[in-house]
């Protein structure tokens with residue numbers, strides 16, 4: 252992932268902005284990254300990546316995600332499909348499920 256690629260796709264927060272926030276604010280807990288333009292407060296797909304950036308920074312590494320943006324975005328699509336399924340009652344929820352009208 253390049254610095255200008257978005258880590259939080261919901262709020263269009265780039266890795267560069269998150270790394271700058273880490274270096275400037277020195278947050279003791281990863282959850283404070285949400286103060287960086289709301290990162291992680293939407294669908295929550297990016298939360299584990301925010302945790303990783305924070306861990307890297309906290310351990311003295313240069314924060315950066317080793318994932319291609321295309322793969323990252325595909326992972327989010329799969330995550331949303333999984334979440335939708337979970338909300339619909341998950342597997343075995345019974346007949347007449349919530350899939351009607353799925354685009």
Ligand code: FES
Nearest residue numbers: 260261293294295
């Ligand atoms: S991608 Fe960050 S909250 Fe959805």
